[in-house]
Amino acid sequence: MDILSNVSLAMAAGTVALEIYENDPEMASQIANSWYLHRLVGVRSGGSTKRGR
Numbered sequence: 001m002d003i004l005s006n007v008s009l010a011m012a013a014g015t016v017a018l019e020i021y022e023n024d025p026e027m028a029s030q031i032a033n034s035w036y037l038h039r040l041v042g043v044r045s046g047g048s049t050k051r052g053r
Contacts, residue, residue: 021028 017028017032020031
């Protein structure tokens with residue numbers, strides 16, 4: 001689909017995540033874990049993720 005916007009979105013998210021990590025590593029790891037679990041559950045249940053698979 002729109003790969004370019006996905007890439008720029010991922011880069012923006014990565015930049016924000018890096019800033020959060022530098023300021024508050026504990027919070028950053030919690031956010032990363034919840035995002036990962038959300039993805040895992042979404043893939044496992046076969047439901048469509050927010051990326052519109």
